[in-house]
Amino acid sequence: MSVPSEGARAAGSEGRMLLQACVNGARDPAEHPWLSLDPGVVADDAARAVAAGAREVHVHPKDAAGRDSLAADDVARWVWAVRQAAPGVPVGVTTGEWAEPDIERRLAAIESWTELPDHASVNWHESGADEVAALLLRRGVAVEAGLWDAAGFEVWKRSPVRDRCLRVLIELPDEPAETVREHAEGMIAHVSLEGPDLPVLLHGEEGSTWPVFDLAVELGLDSRIGLEDTLLLPDGSSAPGNAALVRAAVQRMRGV
Numbered sequence: 001m002s003v004p005s006e007g008a009r010a011a012g013s014e015g016r017m018l019l020q021a022c023v024n025g026a027r028d029p030a031e032h033p034w035l036s037l038d039p040g041v042v043a044d045d046a047a048r049a050v051a052a053g054a055r056e057v058h059v060h061p062k063d064a065a066g067r068d069s070l071a072a073d074d075v076a077r078w079v080w081a082v083r084q085a086a087p088g089v090p091v092g093v094t095t096g097e098w099a100e101p102d103i104e105r106r107l108a109a110i111e112s113w114t115e116l117p118d119h120a121s122v123n124w125h126e127s128g129a130d131e132v133a134a135l136l137l138r139r140g141v142a143v144e145a146g147l148w149d150a151a152g153f154e155v156w157k158r159s160p161v162r163d164r165c166l167r168v169l170i171e172l173p174d175e176p177a178e179t180v181r182e183h184a185e186g187m188i189a190h191v192s193l194e195g196p197d198l199p200v201l202l203h204g205e206e207g208s209t210w211p212v213f214d215l216a217v218e219l220g221l222d223s224r225i226g227l228e229d230t231l232l233l234p235d236g237s238s239a240p241g242n243a244a245l246v247r248a249a250v251q252r253m254r255g256v
Contacts, residue, residue, distance in 0.1 A: 016220070017216075017217065017220065017223070018055055018201065019053060020054060020055070020092075020201065020223070021049035021050065021224065021225065021242055022058040022203075022224045022227070023042055023045060023049065023226045024042055024228055025060055025227065026060055026094075026096065026098065026228075031231065032227055032231055032239075032241075034241045037062055037064070039061075039062075039077050039078045039080075039081035042081070042082075043059075043081035043082045043085035044085050045242050046082050046085060046086055046242065047082075047085035047086040048241065048242065049241075049242040050089050052246040052250065053246050053247065053250040054089075054225075054242075054246045055089070055090075056089060056091070056118075057086060057089055058092045058093070058094075058226070058228070059078055059079070059092070060093065060096075061077070061093060068094060068099040069099060070099050071109055072109065075093060075115060075117070076113070076114050076115035078093070080115050090118040090119065092119040092120055093120050093121075094121055095132050097128075106128065106132065107131060107132065107135055110132065111135065113139070116140060118142060119142035119143065120141050120143065120144065121143075121169060122136070122143055122144065124146060124147055124152040124155045125155065129152075129156070129159070130155075133145075133165070137161060137164055143161065143164070143165045143166055144166055144167055145162070145167070146171055147170055147187065147191070153187070156194075157190075162195060163195060163198075165195070165198060166199075167199040168195065168199070168200050168201070169201050170188065170202045171203060172184060172187075173208065174204070174206035174207045174208055175204075175208050176207075177208065180204065184202060184215055188202070199222060200221050201222040201224060202215065202216040202221045202223055203224045203229060205229045206229070209225070209230035209232075213249060213252065214252060217252055225248075225249040226242045226246070227245070233245065233248050234248055234252070
């Protein structure tokens with residue numbers, strides 16, 4: 001994937017830019033009313049986000065205590081709930097190390113999944129990323145390669161499954177808006193050298209969320225929005241839910 005030329009950097013077309021709704025993340029449920037521990041409630045909000053313009057859903061399955069979970073029963077409940085609420089929409093989940101730090105138990109959990117998501121994100125700065133990705137692919141689950149920093153990129157570029165990834169997620173941390181472009185374009189340039197044909201989904205978190213989203217629109221890249229990344233609308237007001245965040249994102253994609 002190469003960075004578009006300056007003349008191609010007009011606001012991205014709504015039709016060609018993939019918008020993913022990241023509906024809950026690893027946040028504490030107390031942070032927002034829609035960060036429920038009930039998968040049906042979150043799934044209904046995800047369906048509203050899809051109706052507002054999202055084309056995929058990324059969800060973090062939870063256990064009874066509200067922690068991110070890779071356990072088969074939890075993954076099945078959450079993935080099934082989203083599929084029931086938004087039929088035909090691709091559903092992705094996390095495989096974050098924080099959900100299961102022990103790599104052998106993480107692999108065993110993924111091996112036990114019965115309701116397989118369409119794709120799963122794998123963070124390449126985490127231990128066991130190659131093994132997790134290889135297992136997902138063997139089970140027929142597409143892999144989103146999560147690259148947060150240079151260290152993760154170095155591991156990913158040597159990965160035997162690098163070219164089999166569905167896309168690369170370039171994830172920028174909460175950082176000042178004035179540093180977003182340099183950081184993002186540097187990562188994009190490195191990825192384009194190693195995987196020129198891989199789609200890139202660019203997104204930020206917290207304070208960098210909207211500046212990074214606008215940059216993704218400008219560069220014609222895929223992106224995502226949702227309560228996982230930010231609780232705020234572009235004007236700084238609290239977002240009522242994921243659908244409101246998606247509507248704001250679609251307006252920016254249209255240049256409104």
